Amino acid sequence: MLKSKFVIPLLVLALTLGACNIPPTATPPPNGGGGGQTIFDGGPIIVLEKTATNASTVFNTVGQAITYEYKVRNSGSSAAAGPVAIQDNKITGINCPGLNTIGNLDGNLDLNEVLTCTATYNITQADLDAGKVTNVATATVSGIVSNQVSITVTLSPQTKKLSLTKTANPTVYSQVGQVITYTYTIQNSGTTTLGPAQFTVKDNYFNFTINCGGDQTTLAPSQTVSCSANYSITQADMNVASVTNNAVANGGGAEQSPAVSATISRSAPSSNLTKGSTITHIVEKGEWMYQIVRCYGADFTATRNANPQIANPRFIKPGWVLTVPNIGSDGRIFGKPCIGYHIVQSGETWNTIAQKYNADYDVLLEANWNVAFGTGACVRIPLNSAGGATPAPPALSACSGGVVVTPTQPSNEPIRIYIPAGTDKVSFSNTLSPTGKIRYVINLNQNQILDIKVTAPANEVAMAVYGPNGATLKPLDTNLVWTYALTTSGDYIIELAGVAGASNKGFTIEIRIIPQTS
Numbered sequence: 187m188l189k190s191k192f193v194i195p196l197l198v199l200a201l202t203l204g205a206c207n208i209p210p211t212a213t214p215p216p217n218g219g220g221g222g223q224t225i226f227d228g229g230p231i232i233v234l235e236k237t238a239t240n241a242s243t244v245f246n247t248v249g250q251a252i253t254y255e256y257k258v259r260n261s262g263s264s265a266a267a268g269p270v271a272i273q274d275n276k277i278t279g280i281n282c283p284g285l286n287t288i289g290n291l292d293g294n295l296d297l298n299e300v301l302t303c304t305a306t307y308n309i310t311q312a313d314l315d316a317g318k319v320t321n322v323a324t325a326t327v328s329g330i331v332s333n334q335v336s337i338t339v340t341l342s343p344q345t346k347k348l349s350l351t352k353t354a355n356p357t358v359y360s361q362v363g364q365v366i367t368y369t370y371t372i373q374n375s376g377t378t379t380l381g382p383a384q385f386t387v388k389d390n391y392f393n394f395t396i397n398c399g400g401d402q403t404t405l406a407p408s409q410t411v412s413c414s415a416n417y418s419i420t421q422a423d424m425n426v427a428s429v430t431n432n433a434v435a436n437g438g439g440a441e442q443s444p445a446v447s448a449t450i451s452r453s454a455p456s457s458n459l460t461k462g463s464t465i466t467h468i469v470e471k472g473e474w475m476y477q478i479v480r481c482y483g484a485d486f487t488a489t490r491n492a493n494p495q496i497a498n499p500r501f502i503k504p505g506w507v508l509t510v511p512n513i514g515s516d517g518r519i520f521g522k523p524c525i526g527y528h529i530v531q532s533g534e535t536w537n538t539i540a541q542k543y544n545a546d547y548d549v550l551l552e553a554n555w556n557v558a559f560g561t562g563a564c565v566r567i568p569l570n571s572a573g574g575a576t577p578a579p580p581a582l583s584a585c586s587g588g589v590v591v592t593p594t595q596p597s598n599e600p601i602r603i604y605i606p607a608g609t610d611k612v613s614f615s616n617t618l619s620p621t622g623k624i625r626y627v628i629n630l631n632q633n634q635i636l637d638i639k640v641t642a643p644a645n646e647v648a649m650a651v652y653g654p655n656g657a658t659l660k661p662l663d664t665n666l667v668w669t670y671a672l673t674t675s676g677d678y679i680i681e682l683a684g685v686a687g688a689s690n691k692g693f694t695i696e697i698r699i700i701p702q703t704s
Contacts, residue, residue: 230295231262234272234325234332238339245319246342246377247407248311256280256303258295258325258332265294266328272303276321280305295327314344314378346440347376350387352433354448359429361690362580364419366450371412372398372435372443374405380438385411391431392417398435405438425542425579427452452579459521459615461514464492466614468603469506472525475499477549477568481524483517484510495606505602507612520570522616525553526581530563539565543578546571600627600679603697611698618647618684618691625682628697631675635700638680640666642693646686652679671702 235257245252256272268285282303286292289299303325313319319339325332351371359366370387374380381404387396398413405411423429428451435443459465459482467478475496479486490499492509502508513519528539536559540547549571557565564585569578603626605612618624630636640649650662654676660668662683672678684691 229262229264230260230266230328230330232266232295232325232327232330232332233259233261234323234335235259236323236335236337238337241339244342245309245339246314246344248309248314248378250309252307252309252319252339254305254307254321254337256282256305256323256325257300258282258303258327259300260295260297260327263297265292265296266330268293268295268327270295270301270303271326272305272323273326274305274321274323276319277305277307309341314341317341317343342377344378345376346378346380346438347374348380348385348435348437348440348443349373349375350433350435350443350446352446352448354450357450358453359419359423359450360453362419362421362424364689366417366419367414368417368431368433368448369412369414370396370398370433370435371410372405372437373410374407374438374440376440377407379407380405380440383438385435385437387413387415387433387435389415389431389433391429398437403437421580424452427576427579453577459513459519461519462512464509464511465513466606466612467508467510467522468601468614469502469504469508470523470525471504472527472566473502473504474553475502475508477524477553477571478508479510480517480549480568480571480573481520481522482510482513483515483519484513485516488512488515493606505604507604507606507614509606517573518570520577523581523583524569526567526569526578527583527585528565528567528581529585530559530561530565532561534561539567540572543567543581544570544572544574544576545578546573600625602626603628605697605699610700611696613694613696615692615694618642618682618693620684620688620690623681623683626680626695627677628680629677630672630699632672633702634672635669635702636672636678637669637698637700638667639696639698640682640693641695642666642682643687643691646684646691647693648683648685650681650683652681654678 237255239253239255254277258270260266270282270285272280272282274280280303282301285295285301288301289296295301307319307321309319318341320336322334322336324334353369355367355369368389372385372387382402384401385398385403387398389396392415396413396415399411403411428449430447430449432445432447434445465482475489476486479489488511489508492511496502526543528543536550537547540550545568549568553566553568557563567581569581603612616624638651640647645664647666648662648664649660649666649668650658651660651668651670653659654674659670662681664685682693
């Protein structure tokens with residue numbers, strides 16, 4: 187009796203539950219991904235997949251766009267009525283096309299149908315500072331919420347960097363005082379904007395900082411700013427084959443740029459001499475015939491035979507005129523100066539001096555047979571007597587008691603010139619400084635016609651001629667062609683002077699004597 191009292195109510199409860207058709211368990215959605223709504227058997231199951239389609243891009247700039255794709259699929263057993271909506275914690279207004287554009291075009295998300303939605307996210311400074319973008323999304327269809335999907339896109343760290351390029355114009359120099367213009371271009375090679383700031387260049391050949399742009403210059407990534415500075419060639423530069431200087435850039439809070447360099451090279455002064463030609467050379471103090479011949483790459487025997495007026499080739503005087511035939515026939519043409527001088531420095535040897543001036547070691551010793559070698563001694567240099575590829579740097583024009591005397595134009599003491607025997611003219615080349623002056627003296631007879639022609643840069647060189655009594659026969663002006671019938675015998679002085687321009691002036695003078703005819 188007691189058992190039946192409990193059995194009957196339990197039976198009634200079981201029958202009641204069966205009539206209500208309540209499922210005993212719930213089935214979680216496949217690939218739920220954590221946090222998705224529980225969907226019961228027999229209805230739609232919404233599954234979301236999300237990808238960053240350009241994740242392989244290097245993201246390092248504010249405003250760069252990350253593109254996302256959301257794929258929404260129904261993996262359940264019944265359709266879910268549209269529309270489809272995406273919820274993303276970083277993006278609003280995600281574009282989802284209508285369900286009537288996919289599958290059977292019925293406006294429902296049917297079993298295994300997939301709808302693709304797209305969105306774009308623009309990177310912020312905060313994202314760059316964090317080094318990543320992480321966002322979380324779900325899809326909702328007909329009130330049913332999908333699984334939750336999280337994606338992280340890694341960003342490249344922002345960098346503040348500068349790069350520097352440097353050029354020189356010209357890249358070859360040939361004289362003291364020549365101006366070289368260095369141009370510097372600073373580039374923002376980092377990933378963030380620099381400035382507003384003052385960008386600067388520091389070059390080890392300048393004792394000042396070079397400003398590039400104004401003090402409020404702004405450089406976006408890859409943007410550049412340029413500046414320049416002028417450098418004047420020094421005697422020290424002329425004593426070496428090339429000059430290399432280094433520079434770095436700073437500014438805008440960026441790290442200092444890597445150092446860059448530019449190299450300029452010393453060239454041999456242009457001799458304006460043509461191989462195979464015959465030239466005349468006015469002997470200068472300290473020169474000897476063998477060295478003059480080497481200076482022009484000529485043959486000694488041919489030169490000796492071309493100057494029968496010289497009885498002893500070992501004895502020649504300053505001012506004598508030598509004819510040098512077929513220059514370049516027996517070596518390289520270097521041209522003047524053929525000799526120079528050098529004050530011996532501590533630690534130097536005959537060999538190091540020879541190497542410095544492209545001089546033959548044995549010829550150097552022979553030229554200084556009477557010199558007591560030691561620090562402070564003045565030695566005579568047979569320039570370029572070794573015939574090497576690199577011309578000698580300028581040497582001193584003289585030594586004075588161990589004190590360096592830099593090369594200068596000849597003083598007002600005129601240089602005596604002669605017309606070689608058997609000819610009626612003499613021609614030679616020389617160089618004037620911008621304001622220099624050179625005087626030549628030649629002994630002539632009355633009843634001759636003196637014809638002078640000077641070839642030089644237009645309007646930069648002037649010529650004057652003075653008679654034996656000091657009278658001005660031709661005033662100093664830029665007319666460089668002059669003819670005059672001589673009425674008096676004696677020494678005539680021809681004066682050339684630099685009158686314009688900032689550079690040295692190479693010139694050629696031809697002096698011709700014509701007999702007067704009655």
